[in-house]
Amino acid sequence: MSTTEGQVIKCKAAVAWEAGKPLVIEEVEVAPPQAMEVRVKILFTSLCHTDVYFWEAKGQTPVFPRIFGHEAAGIVESVGEGVTELKPGDHVLPVFTGECKECRHCKSEESNMCDLLRINTERGVMLNDGKSRFSINGKPIYHFVGTSTFSEYTVIHVGCVAKINPKAPLDKVCVLSCGISTGLGATLNVAKPGKGSTVAIFGLGAVGLAAAEGARIAGASRIIGIDLNPNRFEEAKKFGVTEFLNPKDYDKPIQQVIAGMTDGGVDRSVECTGNFNAMISAFECVHDGWGVAVLVGVPSRDDAFKTHPMNVLNERTLKGTFFGNFKPRTDLPSVVEMYMNKELEVEKFITHEVTFSEINKAFDLMLSGAGLRCIIRMDG
Ligand SMILES: [Zn+2]
Numbered sequence: 001m002s003t004t005e006g007q008v009i010k011c012k013a014a015v016a017w018e019a020g021k022p023l024v025i026e027e028v029e030v031a032p033p034q035a036m037e038v039r040v041k042i043l044f045t046s047l048c049h050t051d052v053y054f055w056e057a058k059g060q061t062p063v064f065p066r067i068f069g070h071e072a073a074g075i076v077e078s079v080g081e082g083v084t085e086l087k088p089g090d091h092v093l094p095v096f097t098g099e100c101k102e103c104r105h106c107k108s109e110e111s112n113m114c115d116l117l118r119i120n121t122e123r124g125v126m127l128n129d130g131k132s133r134f135s136i137n138g139k140p141i142y143h144f145v146g147t148s149t150f151s152e153y154t155v156i157h158v159g160c161v162a163k164i165n166p167k168a169p170l171d172k173v174c175v176l177s178c179g180i181s182t183g184l185g186a187t188l189n190v191a192k193p194g195k196g197s198t199v200a201i202f203g204l205g206a207v208g209l210a211a212a213e214g215a216r217i218a219g220a221s222r223i224i225g226i227d228l229n230p231n232r233f234e235e236a237k238k239f240g241v242t243e244f245l246n247p248k249d250y251d252k253p254i255q256q257v258i259a260g261m262t263d264g265g266v267d268r269s270v271e272c273t274g275n276f277n278a279m280i281s282a283f284e285c286v287h288d289g290w291g292v293a294v295l296v297g298v299p300s301r302d303d304a305f306k307t308h309p310m311n312v313l314n315e316r317t318l319k320g321t322f323f324g325n326f327k328p329r330t331d332l333p334s335v336v337e338m339y340m341n342k343e344l345e346v347e348k349f350i351t352h353e354v355t356f357s358e359i360n361k362a363f364d365l366m367l368s369g370a371g372l373r374c375i376i377r378m379d380g
């Protein structure tokens, strides 16, 4: 039994007091986990676009003060009542969406959209009692997507915690808890390109490059990367991208350019930008008869997708995916194993590292578009 079990823990957390303002490292009190909750000591966390999007709070209901962070790795400190699958000392990845294992979605082999624990960006409290486990002088500090990993300790619902191989290096596999798995799963679980196939990837950020990595692992022979930033191609080659297209270089729609290069279209495409025009291109660039397009990027609120129905009747398939169709608790341990078996390369996604006290630098890097993933070391 740890000495902190059942006690309030005082520790450091990076608190976002207001939208768009630098985070402030504060001493917070973290309450013990309640029923079906676990308290996790976070060792490494990384910054994902979703944190920045909700920190900027443009267009959503602002929930502040709040502790952001959802890509991370840590060790279970203590568990609440009813938790049988995890114990103190287990190595885990917190996940922004969950798997209760009991609802229709969790029981379906096809879905990972758990009714109980599906991502909820507006909720700032725990499900059990509708309260926060974080406070400063008795004033609550809100949670973010059930994970709040920008804290040395955090409390998470057991359904949002994946237990992983204790030999896995946590400073590397922390990036598998969101963006990288999202892109990888979109290709491996949903697009499912065959060996020797042709795959188009729209958007060469971390998620798109993870989708390319999936295509490389699946044995695709041509991986065509599409991005408006020509500087991305050099880096993309490391992820198996063989050809690069910048839509700005052509005076016709990029789907026509792709069709011309591939004898009528690619076998598979994966859209990772969230721009609805790119989504239409990603759908229209797949070959008739068998092509499958997969949408990953999140669009703006008022976007609409328009294509001629004949494009569908000609036996093209359009699919969408959430978190790469991975069930967090069931499937993430095997993604970690893919890395341990050297099938999946994770290091190349990690371009920067900062200490916890320098966390705002990670935000600056992401806002300037530099690099892919910045690891934040909690011990620094
Ligand atoms: Zn469920």
Ligand SMILES: [Zn+2]
Pocket (backbone or CB within 6 Å): 048, 049, 050, 051, 070, 071, 178, 179
């Ligand atoms: Zn994320």
